[in-house]
Amino acid sequence: MSEIPKEFDPEFIRTRSTPERQIYRAENTSTEPMKSLLKSNPEIYFVSPKRRSEWGTWEYKPGSYYDTTTGAKHPAWQDQDLPEPTKDIEQLRADLLRWGYCKVEDALSADQVAVVRQRVLDQAEGERLAGIAQRTPSGQNINCCVNKGRCFELLIEQHPDIMQGGPLVEQLVTEALGAGWISTSMIAALSMKGGVPQALHQDQGVDLDSRSPMSVNVLTAVTAIDETNGGTLIIPGSHLVLSDAVREGRPVGKLPPAINLDAPAGTTVIIEGRMLHGTGINRTDTPRILMLNGMNKSWMRQQENWMVSVRPEVLKRASPKLLHRMGYQATTGGHTTEGHGFGARGTINEAAGAVVDFRLAADRGEYMRVGELGSESTAEELKAPYTLREVVSKARAGGKSAPVGIGLPTREDLASK
Ligand SMILES: [Fe+2]
Numbered sequence: 001m002s003e004i005p006k007e008f009d010p011e012f013i014r015t016r017s018t019p020e021r022q023i024y025r026a027e028n029t030s031t032e033p034m035k036s037l038l039k040s041n042p043e044i045y046f047v048s049p050k051r052r053s054e055w056g057t058w059e060y061k062p063g064s065y066y067d068t069t070t071g072a073k074h075p076a077w078q079d080q081d082l083p084e085p086t087k088d089i090e091q092l093r094a095d096l097l098r099w100g101y102c103k104v105e106d107a108l109s110a111d112q113v114a115v116v117r118q119r120v121l122d123q124a125e126g127e128r129l130a131g132i133a134q135r136t137p138s139g140q141n142i143n144c145c146v147n148k149g150r151c152f153e154l155l156i157e158q159h160p161d162i163m164q165g166g167p168l169v170e171q172l173v174t175e176a177l178g179a180g181w182i183s184t185s186m187i188a189a190l191s192m193k194g195g196v197p198q199a200l201h202q203d204q205g206v207d208l209d210s211r212s213p214m215s216v217n218v219l220t221a222v223t224a225i226d227e228t229n230g231g232t233l234i235i236p237g238s239h240l241v242l243s244d245a246v247r248e249g250r251p252v253g254k255l256p257p258a259i260n261l262d263a264p265a266g267t268t269v270i271i272e273g274r275m276l277h278g279t280g281i282n283r284t285d286t287p288r289i290l291m292l293n294g295m296n297k298s299w300m301r302q303q304e305n306w307m308v309s310v311r312p313e314v315l316k317r318a319s320p321k322l323l324h325r326m327g328y329q330a331t332t333g334g335h336t337t338e339g340h341g342f343g344a345r346g347t348i349n350e351a352a353g354a355v356v357d358f359r360l361a362a363d364r365g366e367y368m369r370v371g372e373l374g375s376e377s378t379a380e381e382l383k384a385p386y387t388l389r390e391v392v393s394k395a396r397a398g399g400k401s402a403p404v405g406i407g408l409p410t411r412e413d414l415a416s417k
Contacts, residue, residue, distance in 0.1 A: 036251030048137035056194035066197035100239035100275030107165035107268035138195035185303035191230035204273030215273035222289035230282035231260035239274035
């Protein structure tokens with residue numbers, strides 16, 4: 001055996017990879033803007049109780065970021081032109097750019113709110129009865145809502161049947177994230193009396209010097225929210241302050257105080273991923289319900305792994321749009337299965353169907369993956385019913401296959417000629 005060149009020796013590499021020699025080291029190890037932010041604004045730090053037995057008992061510290069009120073009532077903010085609920089697309093654009101959030105008025109009609117509220121409350125009760133409820137520091141979350149009611153599937157689609165203002169919300173999200181964006185999760189967040197506030201944070205975890213958001217959160221108020229019941233804590237305009245500081249390589253200074261988001265039920269608040277926010281405190285006896293529907297650029301990984309978790313019933317009835325939002329992207333270069341996802345459209349839905357076919361085969365315990373093959377492979381191995389064959393040939397039968405596919409002549413085809 002020939003000797004391995006010394007340049008490939010791990011020890012040789014290590015001695016030449018001291019921190020100062022590494023490329024992009026500053027970028028890849030930066031903890032900005034949070035590091036300097038916490039230094040200049042230590043009062044926004046909050047650590048949730050760690051033990052279950054501590055739920056409901058915590059020390060309220062007057063003067064902390066969570067000891068606040070709505071923008072209209074806050075002395076530091078009441079003269080500012082903060083976002084108000086509106087249906088005016090120009091105003092919504094301006095609010096999102098300047099303040100990092102906007103409020104779409106009556107995005108859900110009263111009837112649509114009632115449908116979602118009923119489903120959330122019933123599911124929350126069911127999960128408690130089943131002993132699988134997720135207790136959070138502020139109350140209860142219902143995760144993976146896409147499996148828990150038709151209304152949630154439609155909400156992810158921003159379908160007018162459940163969100164009358166869906167087309168307007170969709171347009172704004174598309175402008176913020178660019179075409180092809182996907183959903184990262186759909187959670188119903190119930191904030192309850194006794195819960196703690198959440199530390200202020202940015203949802204966006206990458207490219208914090210970006211000039212536009214990498215993610216947005218579409219928050220829908222299923223109950224009215226205000227300073228009494230856990231209206232989300234936000235620092236308006238912080239998205240620009242923080243991304244500018246990172247881009248210019250300077251520390252974040254003192255920020256203005258946080259306020260509680262307030263909105264009537266049925267309002268959809270679009271919050272961009274760079275803006276500082278956190279769950280507020282509910283001091284009332286009624287649960288505060290917010291639907292949290294995060295959206296990402298199409299190439300980012302999702303919070304909820306819907307490739308694994310979505311129920312087959314939901315997949316079978318999902319529209320191309322819902323499949324795309326759930327990350328079943330077969331067409332935009334994002335996701336493929338065994339390399340043949342893109343272009344090879346399945347039979348269940350035109351777009352993304354091939355990916356669904358692979359998933360459903362796995363559900364049946366019948367997903368046969370292509371493994372090692374070679375000139376010595378047996379006839380049985382070569383003729384095996386690989387799921388790839390089935391899915392791609394089904395897609396071709398529909399006449400919508402891409403120009404690339406499978407099916408070059410086999411050894412036997414060649415021998416018979
Ligand atoms: Fe968040």
